[in-house]
Amino acid sequence: xxxxxxxxxxxxxxxxxxxxxxxxxxxxxxxxxxxxxxxxxxxxxxxxxxxxxxxxxxxxxxxxxxxxxxxxxxxxxxxxxxxxxxxxxxxxxxxxxxxxxxxxxxxxxxxxxxxxxxxxxxxxxxxxxxxxxxxxxxxxxxxxxxxxxxxxxxxxxxxxxxxxxxxxxxxxxxxxxxxxxxxxxxxxxxxxxxxxxxxxxxxxxxxxxxxxxxxxxxxxxxxxxxxxxxxxxxxxxxxxxxxxxxxxxxxxxxxxxxxxxxxxxxxxxxxxxxxxxxxxxxxxxxxxxxxxxxxxxxxxxxxxxxxxxxxxxxxxxxxxxxxxxxxxxxxxxxxxxxxxxxxxxxxxxxxxxxxxxxxxxxxxxxxxxxxxxxxxxxxxxxxxxxxxxxxxxxxxxxxxxxxxxxxxxxxxxxxxxxxxxxxxxxxxxxxxxxxxxxxxxxxxxxxxxx
Amino acid sequence: xxxxxxxxxxxxxxxxxxxxxxxxxxxxxxxxxxxxxxxxxxxxxxxxxxxxxxxxxxxxxxxxxxxxxxxxxxxxxxxxxxxxxxxxxxxxxxxxxxxxxxxxxxxxxxxxxxxxxxxxxxxxxxxxxxxxxxxxxxxxxxxxxxxxxxxxxxxxxxxxxxxxxxxxxxxxxxxxxxxxxxxxxxxxxxxxxxxxxxxxxxxxxxxxxxxxxxxxxxxxxxxxxxxxxxxxxxxxxxxxxxxxxxxxxxxxxxxxxxxxxxxxxxxxxxxxxxxxxxxxxxxxxxxxxxxxxxxxxxxxxxxxxxxxxxxxxxxxxxxxxxxxxxxxxxxxxxxxxxxxxxxxxxxxxxxxxxxxxxxxxxxxxxxxxxxxxxxxxxxxxxxxxxxxxxxxxxxxxxxxxxxxxxxxxxxxxxxxxxxxxxxxxxxxxxxxxxxxxxxxxxxxxxxxxx
Numbered sequence: 028x029x030x031x032x033x034x035x036x037x038x039x040x041x042x043x044x045x046x047x048x049x050x051x052x053x054x055x056x057x058x059x060x061x062x063x064x065x066x067x068x069x070x071x072x073x074x075x076x077x078x079x080x081x082x083x084x085x086x087x088x089x090x091x092x093x094x095x096x097x098x099x100x101x102x103x104x105x106x107x108x109x110x111x112x113x114x115x116x117x118x119x120x121x122x123x124x125x126x127x128x129x130x131x132x133x134x135x136x137x138x139x140x141x142x143x144x145x146x147x148x149x150x151x152x153x154x155x156x157x158x159x160x161x162x163x164x165x166x167x168x169x170x171x172x173x174x175x176x177x178x179x180x181x182x183x184x185x186x187x188x189x190x191x192x193x194x195x196x197x198x199x200x201x202x203x204x205x206x207x208x209x210x211x212x213x214x215x216x217x218x219x220x221x222x223x224x225x226x227x228x229x230x231x232x233x234x235x236x237x238x239x240x241x242x243x244x245x246x247x248x249x250x251x252x253x254x255x256x257x258x259x260x261x262x263x264x265x266x267x268x269x270x271x272x273x274x275x276x277x278x279x280x281x282x283x284x285x286x287x288x289x290x291x292x293x294x295x296x297x298x299x300x301x302x303x304x305x306x307x308x309x310x311x312x313x314x315x316x317x318x319x320x321x322x323x324x325x326x327x328x329x330x331x332x333x334x335x336x337x338x339x340x341x342x343x344x345x346x347x348x349x350x351x352x353x354x355x356x357x358x359x360x361x362x363x364x365x366x367x368x369x370x371x372x373x374x375x376x377x378x379x380x381x382x383x384x385x386x387x388x389x390x391x392x393x394x395x396x397x398x399x400x401x402x403x404x405x406x407x408x409x410x411x412x413x414x415x416x417x418x419x420x421x422x423x424x425x426x427x428x429x430x431x432x433x434x435x436x437x438x439x440x441x442x443x444x445x446x447x448x449x450x451x452x453x454x455x456x457x458x459x460x461x462x463x464x465x466x467x468x469x470x471x472x473x474x475x476x477x
Numbered sequence: 478x479x480x481x482x483x484x485x486x487x488x489x490x491x492x493x494x495x496x497x498x499x500x501x502x503x504x505x506x507x508x509x510x511x512x513x514x515x516x517x518x519x520x521x522x523x524x525x526x527x528x529x530x531x532x533x534x535x536x537x538x539x540x541x542x543x544x545x546x547x548x549x550x551x552x553x554x555x556x557x558x559x560x561x562x563x564x565x566x567x568x569x570x571x572x573x574x575x576x577x578x579x580x581x582x583x584x585x586x587x588x589x590x591x592x593x594x595x596x597x598x599x600x601x602x603x604x605x606x607x608x609x610x611x612x613x614x615x616x617x618x619x620x621x622x623x624x625x626x627x628x629x630x631x632x633x634x635x636x637x638x639x640x641x642x643x644x645x646x647x648x649x650x651x652x653x654x655x656x657x658x659x660x661x662x663x664x665x666x667x668x669x670x671x672x673x674x675x676x677x678x679x680x681x682x683x684x685x686x687x688x689x690x691x692x693x694x695x696x697x698x699x700x701x702x703x704x705x706x707x708x709x710x711x712x713x714x715x716x717x718x719x720x721x722x723x724x725x726x727x728x729x730x731x732x733x734x735x736x737x738x739x740x741x742x743x744x745x746x747x748x749x750x751x752x753x754x755x756x757x758x759x760x761x762x763x764x765x766x767x768x769x770x771x772x773x774x775x776x777x778x779x780x781x782x783x784x785x786x787x788x789x790x791x792x793x794x795x796x797x798x799x800x801x802x803x804x805x806x807x808x809x810x811x812x813x814x815x816x817x818x819x820x821x822x823x824x825x826x827x828x829x830x831x832x833x834x835x836x837x838x839x840x841x842x843x844x845x846x847x848x849x850x851x852x853x854x855x856x857x858x859x860x861x862x863x864x865x866x867x868x869x870x871x872x873x874x875x876x877x878x879x880x881x882x883x884x885x886x887x888x889x890x891x892x893x894x895x896x897x898x899x900x901x902x903x904x905x906x907x908x909x910x911x912x913x914x915x916x917x918x919x920x921x922x923x924x925x926x927x
Contacts, residue, residue: 282732290811361740
């Protein structure tokens, strides 16, 4: 996007304060996200030097875009006075998120030093769960009484536009502060200035309560193609608004969470600022879990060791049965997890989905079972081995499709993240069931024949 | 969100045309997405009846929100004249997407019948790749010359606001049509009407070329917190704009694609309108691939059958070695896939990541290898078995972490979707490598000892 950035970075890394000074002046013309990107790539000393040159306003925007590591390195050195002036520049939701991440002592300090009005709002926001509508909303907004006119609305937007960025809508409230309408700001341009806002506003506006989960909020944005969404308290009183750029972040966060949970690690790992031991800490629980699953599967094999010793060619098919069951289970569970996340699957259509999964499993089981059975028959010249391999693969695939779709749904129902089920849990259960079918059938049939 | 919807649906499913009529009238007060949700849940006949009652304007909005199955069922029955009036109501990008999905004959028909101006624009849009900036942009926008004033801009917004929805910015162009600035619409409210737009606009605006991939476009929206983004041709001439609600869809689509590709199926499956055979068609290629991988792993076991027959307890550890290698590989590859998708990993920081993965692998390998080795030692009472199991698990985990991070990156470099690598491919390769290490070590050590 910006080849000039590389050149700037080069100059900044050269000594020679004259050149550097002029570059720092150019900095203020860059977007905060670009400045942050440059700072992220510098060494500790240079990060701090450049940051210290920024105005509080720019510093506040840049700080929000920095990676975690740079952020904490820089904050360490910023004195309280500057930190407070930076926080004052932030919007309420960003300020709350930022303060929540500070060390306790600093957080208290900042909260006590910013203006009372802002501090009260930030404290209120800090009380909502981080991933609820209340936790992601900001309190800066433009609201008007129903009785106001277009002229009044315009002068309100004018007077407030220095503090509140990104005004897309005027929210209309009745005398109790209850939200009654939304007025897109471009409509203020289209109508005579004495028109009452009540006549122009969209009635029955879409709004969410503060307690709604952020994933559900994102679905509402997506469904209704929104740019900003009012948030109301339990009585319907307007308390904040959520902007679409925060929803873009939520969507990315939730998708990362799903993918990385299925893979058996933590979304936090994506920050890349953690030590090797911290990363291992995210992943080891899943591995220990998987180790336990493997030991159960291994014990099953041990139970059937006599069959196995007699027909050693059975061992050849252990990875195949496990692999296929695991794959089918992962396919089905990923469909359910993603369907739940995007709102396309719910309790009411789940029975239909399960029926379909059953059909898909039967069909795929038939095909893969036949292929595997034929290969076993030809490779080892034993027709009974072919039957055991083919039939148990068929069964393992059907069971994997069913368990793979049911387990995440059960987790969802129990209010546990279904993505947790879709990873190592589904794999382990399918391994166990698959091998049980395989060795069970083998012992019955082959033991009987040989 | 809307408990009334269920009541409406109930009435619609009851006979009695009087009640139904009044309900249909109420319909027009609902949001298109809600009407679509209701229609999706009705049977074929009722879908068509309700759709036929909607005005072309509402019908066009509803059609875009319907699921694939309902959409095609309904279009089947809509006559050409109504279809054309519906398409005329759509914005250019929606019209292009809609026409692209129609049967060829119908598409030609519609393109020839809508007004020439719209038809030319839609045909142009249809030429861009579906997942490029050109493919997702719309041509409806407000643009002004640099020399215009605020007054002129306001009157332009007024005159165009019946055709163009969601005006957030006025794009400023020079006399060659080249984009030179962006003016947020609320700024029109804040300044005297004779101010030239050139003085108010943001210079050096962020814009993308028509050829940029939609995933990259989404990253730009995210990075700069945008609501709309101008699209320019190769010469910098303004040709369209992309709105954030389309980016929300892109983000969801790309995330689904990643998750489902890793799981070994196709994002298409999420539409839920496919037959069992079609779904199996998405999944079977992956399974056949996995079957082939399993056969290779099985052949390895067959090569070592003498070792295995001698020490049958080795079989017990096949699932454990495979499972752990598979899990670690999936963890590492998911991190890389997601890091690439969110723009946090690139060629320049990949070496650092690989080094870290190596460290994480070594540490996790040490812990899991020790645990597994100890268990093997205690369970089967053979210290050499403990060493074989422990050491080969250690190696398998380290290799899995490295291969798991490298393979997706290689795919990315070859311009193949890295998510393809992160699924069954990484699993199969890790299975093969893991078992090779395990049986290789076992044959060397145990063959030597026993």
